């Protein structure tokens with residue numbers, strides 16, 4: 001990248017900022033990759049104008065490495081745009097179009113205003129391409145990162161959401177488990193069950209596994225540990241919702257559940273629990 | 286034995302184990318396994334995939350739908366380049382574990398499928414092949 005071309009490009013951006021902006025907007029709006037349902041034209045104009053002025057400022061420093069401090073405001077701005085697009089449901093292409101369509105607008109202006117020879121023009125196009133591409137990659141990276149953040153947040157929410165310990169009756173708690181029981185989740189489940197046992201002074205806990213798709217040795221081990229810990233707190237556990245195919249698999253695995261009370265359904269487990277507490281369910285006369 | 290369809294998946298961490306269970310269930314459904322058969326092969330896969338992550342330092346699963354003329358089956362090969370198993374007979378014994386598990390995974394997986402084969406050499410890695418026929 002030559003200093004001469006940097007100066008040339010800055011001069012052009014500086015003197016034809018408005019033209020570049022209008023062209024760029026037209027390209028973005030006509031591009032099928034723009035989600036007009038998710039972004040108003042006014043907002044787009046505002047974003048583009050602000051970006052262009054920051055871009056101009058950064059190019060004026062003569063340092064074209066976007067990792068340099070002169071580019072930090074540009075990157076910050078791009079960061080916020082990419083993030084908001086990721087959250088609104090734009091695809092990566094739709095998000096990156098913001099930057100890449102600027103390239104086209106710059107090319108057109110450069111071509112028109114270039115007074116020097118072809119060699120200079122090629123040099124300028126080359127430099128612009130390198131610069132815009134690195135900004136485009138940055139956009140995509142931010143996009144991916146914020147998608148990942150969304151996933152992590154959802155996972156955390158899921159872990160908390162899917163472990164509701166409910167009180168069914170005085171002294172009877174129920175924990176309906178749903179989904180995959182990896183170690184992290186089981187830890188949370190176990191802790192919340194144990195603390196609810198203490199809080200409510202319950203002596204029976206029903207763990208329902210109707211919603212657990214696979215019971216392998218790890219899940220079985222987690223269940224057995226939970227039962228053992230609850231027992232230490234003075235509560236008996238009943239495991240319910242063991243579907244026939246799961247029962248068969250558990251037997252083949254060689255997991256011994258003989259020490260644990262098991263019931264086919266949550267209703268059976270509840271009846272059993274009521275019985276233990278001395279309560280009777282009767283039809284009204 | 287002819288291979289009707291094949292594919293592979295990486296097994297690197299516990300998130301991958303969840304994906305392995307899902308893909309094995311999908312493939313079991315493709316050849317219309319009963320709910321019991323699906324559950325058996327998925328559970329066996331969960332065990333072998335976890336062993337590959339926990340002891341083998343990660344590995345690969347090769348999935349194959351095979352046919353031997355009259356019947357179709359799901360053949361799964363779990364391969365890792367980990368430390369290998371010195372005494373296969375001991376590893377298969379119920380209750381034997383060098384980790385913190387119950388020591389039931391390997392033996393349990395063997396009981397959940399129709400064909401089970403381990404090749405392992407110390408320092409080279411482990412390759413476990415299972416087949417469940419329909």
Ligand SMILES: Nc1ncnc2c1ncn2[C@@H]1O[C@H](COP(=O)(O)OP(=O)(O)OP(=O)(O)O)[C@@H](O)[C@H]1O
Pocket residue numbers: 217218332336337340341365367368369370376377381382383384385386387388389390391392411
């Ligand atoms: N892929 C492997 N590479 C090296 N060693 C293995 C491998 N798979 C199993 N082993 C060894 O065999 C032992 C028994 O395995 P198995 O799956 O039966 O029990 P576990 O994994 O220890 O506990 P569980 O599976 O019940 O949670 C393991 O503890 C480990 O020492």
Ligand SMILES: [Mg+2]
Pocket residue numbers: 332335336386389390391
């Ligand atoms: Mg195991």
